[in-house]
Each structure stands twice: as structure tokens, then as C-alpha cells.
Amino acid sequence: MTEEQKLGLRERKKLETWRSIRAAALRLINERGYEAVNVDDIAAAANVSRSTFFNYFATKEATVFDPDPMETDAWRKLMNDRPEDEPLWVSLQEIQLGYMSLLADRLAVQKRLKAASPALAESKRDYSDRFYAELREWVASRTPPGAEMQAALQANTALAVLRTAYGAWSPEDGFERFLQLARECFDRAGRGLAPDQYH
Amino acid sequence: MTEEQKLGLRERKKLETWRSIRAAALRLINERGYEAVNVDDIAAAANVSRSTFFNYFATKEATVFDPDPMETDAWRKLMNDRPEDEPLWVSLQEIQLGYMSLLADRLAVQKRLKAASPALAESKRDYSDRFYAELREWVASRTPPGAEMQAALQANTALAVLRTAYGAWSPEDGFERFLQLARECFDRAGRGLAPDQYH
DNA sequence: GGCCAAAGTTGAACTCTGTCCAAGTTTGTC
DNA sequence: GACAAACTTGGACAGAGTTCAACTTTGGCC
Numbered sequence: 001m002t003e004e005q006k007l008g009l010r011e012r013k014k015l016e017t018w019r020s021i022r023a024a025a026l027r028l029i030n031e032r033g034y035e036a037v038n039v040d041d042i043a044a045a046a047n048v049s050r051s052t053f054f055n056y057f058a059t060k061e062a063t064v065f066d067p068d069p070m071e072t073d074a075w076r077k078l079m080n081d082r083p084e085d086e087p088l089w090v091s092l093q094e095i096q097l098g099y100m101s102l103l104a105d106r107l108a109v110q111k112r113l114k115a116a117s118p119a120l121a122e123s124k125r126d127y128s129d130r131f132y133a134e135l136r137e138w139v140a141s142r143t144p145p146g147a148e149m150q151a152a153l154q155a156n157t158a159l160a161v162l163r164t165a166y167g168a169w170s171p172e173d174g175f176e177r178f179l180q181l182a183r184e185c186f187d188r189a190g191r192g193l194a195p196d197q198y199h
Numbered sequence: 200m201t202e203e204q205k206l207g208l209r210e211r212k213k214l215e216t217w218r219s220i221r222a223a224a225l226r227l228i229n230e231r232g233y234e235a236v237n238v239d240d241i242a243a244a245a246n247v248s249r250s251t252f253f254n255y256f257a258t259k260e261a262t263v264f265d266p267d268p269m270e271t272d273a274w275r276k277l278m279n280d281r282p283e284d285e286p287l288w289v290s291l292q293e294i295q296l297g298y299m300s301l302l303a304d305r306l307a308v309q310k311r312l313k314a315a316s317p318a319l320a321e322s323k324r325d326y327s328d329r330f331y332a333e334l335r336e337w338v339a340s341r342t343p344p345g346a347e348m349q350a351a352l353q354a355n356t357a358l359a360v361l362r363t364a365y366g367a368w369s370p371e372d373g374f375e376r377f378l379q380l381a382r383e384c385f386d387r388a389g390r391g392l393a394p395d396q397y398h
Numbered sequence: 399g400g401c402c403a404a405a406g407t408t409g410a411a412c413t414c415t416g417t418c419c420a421a422g423t424t425t426g427t428c
Numbered sequence: 429g430a431c432a433a434a435c436t437t438g439g440a441c442a443g444a445g446t447t448c449a450a451c452t453t454t455g456g457c458c
Contacts, residue, residue: 010405010454017406038443049408054445087394124323149367153360153384154392160359161352168348185352192391193353195286209425209434216435237414248437253416 021046025063034117092158108171220245224262233316291357307370
């Protein structure tokens with residue numbers, strides 16, 4: 001029995017509505033481009049009123065970037081599965097690569113949408129905004145008092161690493177290639193970025 | 200003779216208008232909070248029409264985050280002053296700390312505004328969006344073909360470092376304290392974040 | 399099966415941001 | 429002082445996001 005079937009009817013319907021709005025949005029945006037689709041179009045295509053649209057998504061952008069509610073459970077599991085005594089930098093690498101693997105499909109779609117739509121390209125929103133918010137909390141929960149800045153440095157750097165790999169990656173290269181780039185970046189940042197004469 | 204006096208009348212007037220809009224915006228936002236001030240209020244307070252407001256600032260947020268046009272010259276100088284053969288990581292540290300020193304005053308103001316206004320706190324915009332756009336170009340201009348990702352990694356990590364220090368800093372502690380935190384983070388990231396057993 | 403409260407949906411009216419454009423004004427130049 | 433380019437202005441407009449009160453659906457309970 002999947003996670004999803006554990007839900008009551010009410011919750012399953014909600015999930016269904018969420019997904020049909022998301023699906024309608026992505027379809028329309030794919031067809032016409034982000035700026036040429038408005039919220040009314042999306043609501044109509046999803047057979048839902050404008051009001052309901054805003055019940056599910058806080059902004060139009062969110063249709064592109066919000067994670068599927070089920071994904072949230074998956075990434076929490078990733079975080080909880082890390083052994084308490086594992087070094088933070090290692091945990092961060094594992095969690096992020098694990099999370100990216102969950103996303104593998106959407107990743108390419110979103111990167112293409114972003115490249116095609118000026119407004120999205122401008123946006124600082126991310127495939128993983130929510131994820132990072134929770135990741136920071138998780139990091140905080142594992143941080144002894146007094147080490148907050150060092151922990152934040154690790155988290156922020158891990159994020160920078162992943163962004164770098166994402167930026168360098170082309171969707172056509174396939175997901176494996178992305179992982180490879182990400183590992184390379186993690187490795188370099190782990191070893192230190194200062195030039196040798198400063199070691 | 201300052202940079203500013205080198206400008207013609209037209210350009211001096213433009214600068215003056217820019218500054219009076221910015222000043223009006225910051226004053227009102229300080230008094231009432233970001234969400235309680237609208238673009239008409241700002242335009243009126245700056246003795247300028249709504250249209251003119253949007254000639255100078257692309258969005259309301261930009262009044263808080265756009266750099267003073269003169270700042271742009273200052274940071275370009277910072278970039279151009281770095282010797283060609285200096286290691287990238289060192290240049291990045293110097294440029295960013297230099298840039299932050301230019302900003303010293305505004306930094307505290309902006310951090311307070313951001314903390315006080317939900318919409319700004321949510322925003323991913325930054326005191327230094329424009330600066331980073333140019334910094335990336337500068338990095339690209341110094342990057343030999345084939346090393347793009349490594350260069351991007353350095354730039355993104357340097358950014359992560361600075362963000363971390365900024366996040367850990369309280370405006371009340373004074374600017375020197377910020378520099379100290381930033382140096383500490385640069386040093387750690389320079390030496391590598393991986394735990395010892397991975398060295 | 400039928401009743402009820404809670405959860406979810408809806409339309410309508412509203413505020414604000416940001417865009418567009420055509421007409422007016424100011425500035426620098428010859 | 430005439431001209432073109434640069435800047436300003438007002439007004440109309442589209443779309444995002446908010447609010448609210450009325451309506452519908454659902455699940456639990458007798």
C-alpha cells in the first residue's frame with residue numbers, strides 16, 4: 001500500500017485537485033510560454049475557479065516550482081535516514097543527491113521552461129525552495145550551540161555546489177551526467193577552494 | 200573633481216532624480232513598512248509621476264535593492280584592480296570584502312528593513328543582485344575555456360560564504376564584526392569543508 | 399439512510415503592480 | 429533661436445493576488 005492510499009477520500013481529492021492544477025499549468029506553459037498564460041487560463045483548464053487556484057498555489061510561479069505534496073514525505077525520509085554521527089558535509093551531499101534523484105524527471109522540464117520564459121529566467125525561485133527551507137531546519141536541529149555559523153556555511157556551500165552543477169548541466173545530457181558534475185563539485189569544495197600556496 | 204562632477208547637466212539631473220526617488224522610498228518604507236507604501240506614494244513624495252518612477256526603477260522592490268549608479272563605477276574599479284595572475288579565490292575574497300566596505304552603511308539599513316517587512320523577507324532579492332551579475336561576468340572573462348564549471352564553483356561558493364556571514368551578523372555589532380565573520384568563512388571554505396577523515 | 403459540522407469551492411469586487419503609448423516639456427547643439 | 433534627442437507625464441489597461449460571504453461536498457455519527 002502506497003503512502004497515497006493511506007489518505008482519506010478528502011485528502012486524496014485534494015491531492016488530485018493539486019495535481020490537475022499543476023498539470024494544466026505545466027501543459028499550458030509548455031505550449032504557449034509562461035507569460036502568455038494567465039491564472040484564469042490555468043484555472044479554467046483545470047476545471048476549477050480562480051479562487052480555488054489560489055487555495056492551492058500562492059502565486060502563478062508556484063505552479064512551476066512547488067513540490068508535489070508527496071515529495072515532501074520523501075525528502076523528510078532522506079533527512080531522517082542520516083545517521084546522527086555522520087559528518088554534516090557528507091550528510092548534506094547524500095541528502096541533496098538523493099533529493100535530486102527524486103526530481104530527476106522534473107529537473108529537465110523545469111530547466112527548459114526556465115530557459116524559454118523571460119519571467120521565469122529572471123526569477124530567483126527554484127525547483128527546491130521548500131526543500132532548502134526544510135534542509136536548513138534539519139541542519140539547525142543537528143547543530144550544537146555555538147557552531148551555527150559553521151553549520152550554515154556548510155549548508156550554504158552545499159547549495160552553491162549543487163547550483164553550480166545544475167548551471168553547468170544541459171538537460172540533454174541526461175540525469176547521470178548531472179550527478180557526476182555534482183559529485184565533482186562536492187569533491188572540490190570539500191577539499192577546499194583556496195589555491196595551493198595558501199594551504 | 201569627483202566622478203559625479205564629470206557628468207553633464209543632463210546626467211547630473213538624472214542622478215538627482217534617481218536619488219530623490221530612492222530617498223523618498225526608503226523614508227516612507229522606514230516609517231510605515233514596505234507593504235504599507237505603494238508606488239504612488241513614493242512617486243508623490245519624490246515629486247515625480249508614476250511613469251517616471253518606473254523609468255528609474257523596474258519594480259518597487261528595486262528601490263530597496265538597486266545600487267546607486269555611482270556604486271557601479273566603484274565596484275568595476277575593484278574588479279579591474281585585481282592583478283591578472285592572482286588566484287581566483289583570492290580575488291573573489293578581495294573584491295567582495297571591498298564591495299561590502301563600500302556598502303557598509305546601507306547594509307545595516309537593509310537588513311533591518313528586510314527583517315521588518317514580510318514581503319521583503321520573503322523576497323530573494325539582494326543588496327547585491329546587480330553586483331553579482333557583473334561579478335559573474337568578470338569571473339567568466341578570467342576563465343580559460345574548459346574551466347567554466349570550476350570558476351562558477353568558486354564564484355558561487357564565494358557568494359555562499361558572504362551570505363553566511365551576512366546571515367550570522369547582527370547590524371548592532373557594527374561593520375568590523377561583519378568583516379571578521381566573512382574572513383572566517385572565507386578561510387574555512389578555502390581550506391575545505393569535508394571532515395578530516397576525507398582529506 | 400439522514401443529519402450535521404467542518405472542509406472545500408465559488409464568484410464578485412477590490413487594490414496594487416507593472417506596461418503601453420501618445421502628447422508635452424526640457425536639454426544640449428549648431 | 430531652431431532643432432533633435434532625451435526625459436516626463438497622464439491615462440488607460442491587463443494581470444496578480446486578497447477578501448469575503450454564500451454555497452456545496454464530505455465524513456462521522458446516530
